[in-house]
Every structure is written in structure tokens, then in C-alpha cells.
Amino acid sequence: MKLLLKRLLDFLSSKELFLWLIILWIGYYLTAAIWWKEAFAHFVISLKYNPISQGLYIVLITGLAIRLVRILKEGRHQALKKAPLLFGLVIFLLGFFLSAITKNVNYVLMGEGESYSPPWEDYTLYVDKVISPLKEEYIDLEEDKGFLKYEPEVFLSDGERQWKIGPYPPKRIGKTYFHILDFGIAPGVRLTEGEKVLREGYMALRLLPPGRRDHFEIEPYPYRFYIKLAPDKVVERDKVKGRSFNLKMPRYDLKILKGEETVAEGLSDTKIEFDGLGLSFFEPAYWVRMEVVRDKGLPFIVSGIILIIIGIPLRLIRWPLKILRH
Amino acid sequence: MSFFIPEAFTVGLKEGVKVLSATLLILCFIKDKLPPIGRKLHLLGLILSILLSIVLSIYGSIYKAESTKFIGYSFGLLYIGSVMALYQSYGLNLMGPLRRLKDYRLFIGLLLLFAPLFLFTAEIMGSLIFLHDLSIIKEKSFATYGSALGGILASVFLYLLAYRYVDKLHIGSFLGLPQLLLSLGIIKLLGGGVKGFAELSLIPSVQKGLVKLFHDMTHQLLIFFMVPDHPLLTISAWNFIGILFGRNITTVAALSILLLPPLIFLYKAFFDPLPEFPDARSGAEKRRLKAEVRTDRRRKAFPVIIFIFVILWGWYSTAGERAATLYNPKPTPVTEDKGIINIPLKDPTTDLLDGRLHKFSFSSGEDIIKFIVIKRLTGTLAVCLDACEICPPEGYGQREEHVICIYCMTPIPVNTVGEPGGCNPIPLEASVTERDVRIEVVEIQKKWQDVKTGKTKESLTR
Numbered sequence: 118m119k120l121l122l123k124r125l126l127d128f129l130s131s132k133e134l135f136l137w138l139i140i141l142w143i144g145y146y147l148t149a150a151i152w153w154k155e156a157f158a159h160f161v162i163s164l165k166y167n168p169i170s171q172g173l174y175i176v177l178i179t180g181l182a183i184r185l186v187r188i189l190k191e192g193r194h195q196a197l198k199k200a201p202l203l204f205g206l207v208i209f210l211l212g213f214f215l216s217a218i219t220k221n222v223n224y225v226l227m228g229e230g231e232s233y234s235p236p237w238e239d240y241t242l243y244v245d246k247v248i249s250p251l252k253e254e255y256i257d258l259e260e261d262k263g264f265l266k267y268e269p270e271v272f273l274s275d276g277e278r279q280w281k282i283g284p285y286p287p288k289r290i291g292k293t294y295f296h297i298l299d300f301g302i303a304p305g306v307r308l309t310e311g312e313k314v315l316r317e318g319y320m321a322l323r324l325l326p327p328g329r330r331d332h333f334e335i336e337p338y339p340y341r342f343y344i345k346l347a348p349d350k351v352v353e354r355d356k357v358k359g360r361s362f363n364l365k366m367p368r369y370d371l372k373i374l375k376g377e378e379t380v381a382e383g384l385s386d387t388k389i390e391f392d393g394l395g396l397s398f399f400e401p402a403y404w405v406r407m408e409v410v411r412d413k414g415l416p417f418i419v420s421g422i423i424l425i426i427i428g429i430p431l432r433l434i435r436w437p438l439k440i441l442r443h
Numbered sequence: 444m445s446f447f448i449p450e451a452f453t454v455g456l457k458e459g460v461k462v463l464s465a466t467l468l469i470l471c472f473i474k475d476k477l478p479p480i481g482r483k484l485h486l487l488g489l490i491l492s493i494l495l496s497i498v499l500s501i502y503g504s505i506y507k508a509e510s511t512k513f514i515g516y517s518f519g520l521l522y523i524g525s526v527m528a529l530y531q532s533y534g535l536n537l538m539g540p541l542r543r544l545k546d547y548r549l550f551i552g553l554l555l556l557f558a559p560l561f562l563f564t565a566e567i568m569g570s571l572i573f574l575h576d577l578s579i580i581k582e583k584s585f586a587t588y589g590s591a592l593g594g595i596l597a598s599v600f601l602y603l604l605a606y607r608y609v610d611k612l613h614i615g616s617f618l619g620l621p622q623l624l625l626s627l628g629i630i631k632l633l634g635g636g637v638k639g640f641a642e643l644s645l646i647p648s649v650q651k652g653l654v655k656l657f658h659d660m661t662h663q664l665l666i667f668f669m670v671p672d673h674p675l676l677t678i679s680a681w682n683f684i685g686i687l688f689g690r691n692i693t694t695v696a697a698l699s700i701l702l703l704p705p706l707i708f709l710y711k712a713f714f715d716p717l718p719e720f721p722d723a724r725s726g727a728e729k730r731r732l733k734a735e736v737r738t739d740r741r742r743k744a745f746p747v748i749i750f751i752f753v754i755l756w757g758w759y760s761t762a763g764e765r766a767a768t769l770y771n772p773k774p775t776p777v778t779e780d781k782g783i784i785n786i787p788l789k790d791p792t793t794d795l796l797d798g799r800l801h802k803f804s805f806s807s808g809e810d811i812i813k814f815i816v817i818k819r820l821t822g823t824l825a826v827c828l829d830a831c832e833i834c835p836p837e838g839y840g841q842r843e844e845h846v847i848c849i850y851c852m853t854p855i856p857v858n859t860v861g862e863p864g865g866c867n868p869i870p871l872e873a874s875v876t877e878r879d880v881r882i883e884v885v886e887i888q889k890k891w892q893d894v895k896t897g898k899t900k901e902s903l904t905r
Contacts, residue, residue, distance in 0.1 A: 133537055136530060140523055147519040150652055151512045157659035216667060287669045298671050328790050379780075410669055418667050 129176065130183035138177045164217040174214055181207045202428025209421025216414030223409040226321055227271070228303060228402055235293050237411055242290070245272040245279060247403045250300070251364040255327055256352055264326055264364065269300040271405050282407070292411055299406035301325055304344070304369060305399035308335055315394070321404040327362040340380070342396070343372040347384055369398060447581045448590045450639045451574060455591035457643060458570050459598025461634040462489070462563055465627055467605060471615040472623045473555065484552050488559035495560065496567035500575065510572075511637060513565040515648050518631045525624035526704040532621055532743075533711055562627065569637030577639065622746040625705070629753050646757040653697035698758055705747045712744040769840035769847055774804035774813050774829075779884045786816065786880045795824060795880065800841035802829060805887060812891045815839060815868060816880060817846065817860055824875050825861035826882060827868035828890055839868055 128134060142160075149156035163170040185203045189196050225233050227244045234241040248270040255264045268283045273295070280295075282288045287296035303319035322331040322344065330345040347370035348360035362368075369385040373396070381391035388397040466489065473481045499506070531537045578587035618626070635645035686692060717736055723729035775793070777784050784805060788795050795801055801816045813829035815838075829838040837849040846855045846868070861870045869890055873882045 133535055133539075136527075136535065136537060140527060143523055144520075146656070147516065147523075150655070151516050151519075157656070157663060161663070284671045285669070294669060296669055296671065408669060408671070412667075415667060 126183050129180040130187065131180070134180055135177070138173060138180075141173065161217050164214065171214075171218075174210075178207060178210050178214070181210070198431055198434070200428075201424050202432045205421045205424025205426075205428050207421075208417050208424060212414040212417025212419075212421055214414065215417060216412050219411075219413045221411040224298065225407045225409055226404055227407055228319065228321065228404045233407075233409075235409055235411070238291050238293055240275050240291060242273040242275055245274050247271050247405055249403045251302075251325075253363065253365045254349075255362045255364050257327065257348075257359045257362075269297055269403075269405060271297060271407070287408075287410070294410045294412065294415075295407055297405050298408045301404050301406075302346075302364075302367065303402045303404045304367070305401055306333075306335075307397050307399060308338070309388075309395045309397070310393060311395075319402045319404075324367075327360075327364070338394075339375055340391075341374045343374065345370050367401065371396070447577055447583070448586060451577060451587045451590035452594040452597075453643070454570050454574060454639055455594025456598050457594070457634045458567060459595040460601065461566070461630055462559075463598055463602035464605075465562060465630050466559075467602065468614070468618065468623060468626050468630075469555070469558070472618045472620075473551075474615050481552065481555055484555045485559065488556040489563070491556075492559040492563045493567060496564050496571060499564070499568045500571035510565040510569045514569065514631070514635045514637065515645060515652065517561060517565065518628060518635060518645055518649065521624055521628040521631060522701075525621050525628060528619070528621035528624055529704065529708045529747075532619055533708075533715075562631070566631075566635060566637060573637050573639055617742050617745050619743050621708075622743055625750045626746050629750055632757065633753065644757060649701070650694075650697060650758065653700055654693045656700065657693050657696040694758070698754070701754060702751055705751055708747055709744055709751075712740045712747075769842050769849075770800060771838070771840035771849070772800060772802050774802040777803045777805055779805070782884050784882045784884060784887070786882075788875075788877075788879055800839065800846060802838075805884070807884070807888050807891070810891065812887055813838060814871060814882070814887065815846075817841070817857060819860065820844070820858050824873075824880060825857075826871045826873035826880060827861060828871060828887070829868065830891075831868055 146156050146160065149159045160170075164174060181203060185200060185207060188199045188203060221237060223235065227233060227247075229244050229247050232241050232243045250265045250267045250269045252264055252266050270281055270283050273280050273282060273290070275290075280288050280290055282295050282297060284297045287294035289295075301321060302324050303321045304324075306316075306318060306320050307314060308316040316335050320333045322333060323329060324331055324344070324346050327346040327348075330343055332341050332343045334341055346362050346364075347368040349363045349368060350361050352359050352361050370382075371385060371389055372382040373380050373389070373391050375392070381389050383389050385398045388395045466485065469485055470482060473485075499510070527537050574587055574591050578584040581587065632645050632649065634643065635648075636643045717733045720729050720732045723732060777786060784803075786795065786803065787793070793801065795816050796818050798818050802813055803816070804811050804813045806812075814827060815829050816824060816826050818824055831848055839846045839855075840849055841847065841857075844857055846857060846860050848855070855867055860868060863870055871882055871890060872886050873880055875881075
């Protein structure tokens with residue numbers, strides 16, 4: 118029995134098995150890349166759902182771990198030379214695996230005053246404030262400089278503590294990481310019939326960069342509202358004309374369709390009347406799209422990468438250590 | 444002399460040189476290992492491969508895309524096989540109990556019979572389809588096929604010339620199994636393209652594949668670290684990420700992935716300690732045996748060095764080609780307004796007068812019709828369907844001053860875009876004002892219908 122176990126451990130930790138697993142992966146990647154195109158994504162998905170991929174992956178990690186234990190038994194110098202790289206590789210692969218099978222990701226659209234509770238946590242977060250990073254004035258001649266003054270930020274609180282969250286790095290709250298993935302303008306929209314307000318609120322739309330058109334509908338009305346930011350004025354630089362957009366108090370270019378027919382179009386400076394109804398705009402709010410992630414593998418991945426970076430030069434250095442030993 | 448004749452000749456020459464040089468290497472390898480039956484089996488396999496290619500090119504031309512994929516795939520498998528053989532030759536027992544198979548002549552014989560099918564069928568098929576398409580486009584079948592045959596005959600002449608020197612150069616002594624597989628890989632890499640002058644070698648495809656691997660791995664790391672894939676980051680952070688996806692880093696990384704196994708082999712060939720030969724009768728005999736091993740290692744390292752140089756040369760010699768790679772923009776969806784499609788000449792994201800190819804897509808029922816707009820060198824705009832009257836509608840890309848048909852890779856000078864005929868994109872009637880381009884939906888639908896039903900040529904000649 119002991120002999121059988123030794124043979125099994127020798128087989129699992131053998132260079133031949135390691136190389137075969139690498140070659141199998143390369144063959145799989147080649148097949149997926151040529152015939153199915155998105156090979157790496159395919160691999161990550163197969164790691165999550167395919168027991169064969171999972172089994173082979175675990176065999177790989179087990180084999181490397183056994184080799185690591187044997188190296189540590191060889192002696193101090195060998196351990197110092199080989200162990201960090203191998204240890205880092207084991208940790209990284211383990212983290213990758215954990216991440217593939219346990220990662221939870223949610224994408225949440227949030228504005229000021231809204232709340233959100235990750236399904237795997239027992240707290241609720243409230244959006245205290247969204248800081249708009251938009252420039253007040255955007256001129257399309259300066260397209261290469263972008264339309265942001267700085268990065269967007271959002272303040273979340275659970276009633277006791279407050280966290281400031283930006284695009285990067287993600288902020289950890291409990292077991293969950295939060296960061297901003299996208300940002301946009303939510304025009305304040307008011308639908309009226311005479312003096313009566315039928316509907317009022319903010320519409321989270323993709324209107325950036327200026328010129329981009331989005332559309333929305335207001336239930337139960339049979340209209341589609343196509344909207345884009347409209348320029349305030351025309352500017353001239355070096356005899357080239359451009360358009361200036363006020364991003365703090367934007368103007369909108371609107372087109373209202375009922376079925377395929379255009380019933381109204383115009384600028385938001387005044388109320389737009391159509392079929393006895395009126396559409397007007399007030400100061401916009403801002404929305405953020407947050408990526409909310411729980412990833413048990415991330416700490417392992419980070420530690421693994423650090424150990425690999427330390428381990429590579431230690432592995433490559435040969436002569437000085439031989440000199441040191443003698 | 445018309446351009447297509449040298450192209451057909453080159454295709455014939457390339458295929459002939461490829462097949463015959465691979466054959467020469469295989470025959471050198473098996474020379475002392477197998478009786479003449481081995482050569483006959485290989486020759487039979489070659490004939491079967493050619494016949495199969497001809498049949499497939501006639502009846503299976505719809506599988507052209509699959510054959511192109513298989514060419515890249517077979518190079519990859521050859522490369523993996525050579526790496527496995529390299530490590531096997533250094534004492535690793537990768538074959539396990541199967542290593543005894545190499546002693547079985549039946550197994551070797553079957554390998555020799557089927558190897559040409561694996562190595563050559565897809566490429567010969569691809570080249571035959573290319574020649575067929577070329578002969579149709581140029582409407583000169585005899586000249587096209589005749590030129591290709593001329594190229595093949597030239598390659599046979601070169602083969603017969605080389606065959607005289609094979610014994611003198613002792614080529615077989617340089618070839619172990621890993622070196623043979625690597626050499627076959629070089630041949631495939633240098634001559635595996637099936638698009639005539641547009642793509643003679645496989646190097647651009649291999650580069651693209653490896654660059655994508657590196658990009659995918661980098662992208663996966665960015666996903667792990669939750670780096671947003673959106674320019675909300677400060678410019679410095681975004682620029683840092685941009686470096687990882689930059690051309691230089693990805694080129695070097697892709698090259699490193701490809702060259703790592705052969706470099707490890709070379710390192711072991713030159714720096715691994717020699718065996719001790721404890722059974723040697725004297726010091727002189729020991730030294731002689733060691734010298735033999737050292738010489739054999741260096742001989743066997745020679746094809747690996749050639750492989751590395753070929754890769755480096757091919758990688759960087761196609762840098763100029765990469766600088767002028769096909770620009771194929773994603774179509775921008777457009778909608779119609781009272782039967783007219785209006786496209787502004789200039790808006791924050793698009794400038795139709797910038798000289799670049801612009802693509803648009805329009806949904807008409809179940810069809811998605813694509814059309815292109817490009818400014819000619821004369822300053823006027825050409826508006827055409829993203830399809831020609833001859834080839835399957837795979838569309839067009841742009842390379843410098845030409846618009847290129849993606850299917851047949853025919854370059855069309857930008858100044859002639861808008862003129863009907865040949866491989867030119869089908870022109871659309873459009874009116875261009877100071878502010879926009881206007882196309883009637885009926886015009887697009889009619890021309891698209893003609894393409895679908897194959898009536899294009901007829902309607903344009905009326």
C-alpha cells in the first residue's frame with residue numbers, strides 16, 4: 118500500500134505528467150482558438166462547469182504541490198532557490214481556480230438616494246452622493262482631451278460608516294469589492310397634460326460622449342423619445358468650427374415617435390408639445406454603474422503573482438549560490 | 444505581363460517547393476531506418492493527398508474557410524509534436540508504454556502513408572480554390588492554370604537538382620524526430636498561405652493567434668483585478684494599461700511564447716553536462732564517446748537554430764505588412780426617416796471626409812444590409828454596397844490607398860470605387876449635400892436583392 122502511494126505521488130509530481138497537462142492545455146487552446154474563436158473565455162467557463170477540466174486542473178495543482186513539499190525536504194539552499202517560484206505558481210493556480218468557480222459578479226445601476234444590498238452580504242448600502250466629474254463646457258474640437266475633469270466618485274454608506282468609491286482601485290466592504298464601471302447623465306424628465314404632471318423622474322441614459330443618441334419610453338404611453346445632447350453654441354478655432362456643450366445644465370435635442378411616425382421634435386429650451394401632452398426637462402442627476410464582486414480567489418492570485426516575481430530571479434541564479442555553498 | 448500570371452506561377456512554385464522539400468526531408472530521415480517500402484508508402488500518401496485535394500477543391504469549396512483553419516491547426520500540432528519530441532530526446536519518458544511503437548514498422552509505415560494527407564491536403568486544396576477563383580475573376584483559366592503548372596514544374600526541377608546533393612550534405616545526420624518535425628513546421632510556416640501574394644506564409648496568422656493569446660491573458664488579469672474596461676480612469680492609469688496592449692510588448696510576448704521551447708532545447712544542447720560513460724575501457728575512449736555525443740547534440744541543434752532565425756526573420760519582416768494591415772471598421776447602425784437614410788458628413792464620432800473607409804448597416808426585414816462610404820482622392824464621396832458582384836458578400840477593408848475585397852483580397856484603387864464592374868463594390872445612387880449623405884432605402888434594398896439573387900452583373904450592364 119505504501120509502495121502504491123509512493124508510486125502515485127511520484128507519478129503526480131513527475132515532469133512527464135506536468136508536461137502532458139501543459140501540452141493538453143495548449144492543444145485544447147489551439148482547438149478552441151481556431152474553431153470557436155474565444156478560447157481563453159472558453160477555458161475559464163469550462164473550468165467553472167466542466168468536471169473533466171476541473172479534474173485535470175486539480176491534478177496539475179496537486180502534482181506541483183507534491184513537488185514543492187519534496188523540494189522543501191531537499192535542503193535549505195534548494196528550497197531557497199526553487200520553492201518561492203513553485204509556491205507562487207501553486208498559490209496562483211489555486212486562486213485562479215477558486216476565482217473561476219466561486220466568483221460572483223453583479224452590475225448595478227445606482228443614483229443618489231438609492232440603495233443596494235449584495236445577495237451574499239447582510240448589509241444594505243445607500244448612495245449618499247454621486248460626484249459628477251464632467252467638465253462644465255465640452256467642445257468637440259477638443260475630443261482627444263475627453264469630457265471628464267477627474268474620475269467619478271460615489272459615496273456609499275450603511276448608516277454608520279461611509280466609503281468613497283471610484284473606478285479604481287476597488288473598495289472592499291465586508292467580503293465584497295465595489296468600483297465604478299460607467300458613469301452617465303440622467304436627465305430630469307417631466308410629462309404633463311396641461312397643468313397636470315403625469316410622470317416625473319430621472320431617466321438613466323447613455324448620452325456621453327456628446328452627440329450620442331439614446332431613447333426611452335414612458336409607460337403606458339405609446340411614444341418613443343429619442344434624445345441627445347444639443348450644443349449651446351458654435352465656436353471657432355483656427356478657422357475650424359466646433360460645437361460647445363454645457364454638461365452642467367445640458368440642452369437636449371429631442372425627437373418623439375409614435376410607431377414610425379415623428380410627432381414632434383425640437384430642443385429642450387421650451388416644453389415640447391405633442392398630442393395634447395407636454396415634455397419638459399429639469400436639472401439632471403447622475404448615475405453610476407457599479408461592478409460588485411465577491412472573489413475568494415483574489416488574495417491567492419495577488420500573493421501568487423508576488424511570489425512568482427520573487428521566485429523567477431532566485432530560480433535563475435545558479436553560480437553565485439554554488440559559490441556561497443562552497 | 445498581367446499581374447495574375449506571376450501570382451499563379453508563384454502559387455504553383457510555392458506549393459511544389461513546399462511538398463517536395465518536405466518529402467526530401469522525410470526521405471532523408473527514413474533513409475537508414477526503413478527499407479524502400481517506406482519511400483513507396485510515402486509516395487503513395489503524397490499521391491492520395493494530391494487526389495484528395497483536387498476532389499475537395501471541386502466538391503468542397505464551401506469548406507474553404509475550414510481548410511484555412513486546418514492549415515494553422517496542423518502547424519500548431521506539428522509544433523507541439525516537435526516540442527514533445529525535443530523533451531523525449533532529453534530523457535523524459537513522455538510516451539510511456541507507447542514508446543515501443545517506434546520500433547514497429549507497421550506503425551511507422553502507416554505514419555508515412557498518412558503524414559502527407561495531414562501535411563499537404565488542406566494547403567493544396569486551398570491553393571487550388573484560390574487559382575480557380577483567380578481564373579474566374581480574370582476570365583483566363585488557361586493562363587492561370589498554365590502559370591501554376593509552370594511553377595510546379597520549376598519546383599520539380601529544383602527538387603531534382605537538390606536531390607543530387609542530399610547525400611553529400613548528410614542531411615539525415617541533422618535530423619532526429621524533433622528536428623524533422625520542426626523543419627516541417629518551418630516549411631508550413633513559410634509557405635502555408637492560400638491567398639496568393641496577399642498571404643504567402645502563415646506568419647501573420649500565427650502572429651495574430653499568439654498576440655490574441657497574450658491579450659486574452661492580460662485581459663483576464665485585468666478582470667481579476669477589476670480594472671474597468673472604460674476610459675473613466677485617469678489618463679496615466681489608462682496609458683499604463685495601454686502599454687500592455689501596445690504593439691511592441693505584445694509582439695515580444697507572442698514571440699517569446701513561440702520561441703521558449705526551442706531556446707530551452709538549445710540551452711540544454713549546449714550547456715547540459717555530457718554523460719560519463721562508466722563502461723568505457725580507457726580515458727581516450729571516454730573522451731571519444733563524449734566528443735561524439737557533443738557533435739551529435741550540436742548537429743541536432745542546427746535545425747533548431749534555423750527555426751529560431753526563420754521565426755525572427757519572418758516576424759519582423761512582416762512588420763511593414765502589419766503597419767499596413769487591413770482596416771475593417773465595425774458598421775455603424777443607421778435608421779431611415781421617411782424612406783431616406785441620412786448620414787451626417789461630420790459628427791463628434793465620425794468624419795466621412797477623412798479618407799478612411801466608413802461602414803454602415805441598415806436593417807431591412809430579416810436582412811442586415813451593409814454599405815460603405817469613402818472619400819476618393821478627387822475629394823468626392825463614393826457610396827457603395829459592402830459587396831461586389833462576383834464574390835460572396837464578405838465585404839471590404841482598406842489598406843492605404845486601396846479598398847480590398849476580403850474574400851478574394853483583390854485591391855481596388857480608392858479612386859475607382861463607385862465605378863461598377865469586376866471586384867468593385869456595387870455603387871449606390873446617393874445625394875451628397877453640405878451636411879449629409881442621403882440614400883433612398885428603396886435603392887439599397889433593390890441593389891441588395893440583386894446581390895442575393897445573383898442578378899447584379901445583369902442589372903449593372905443594362
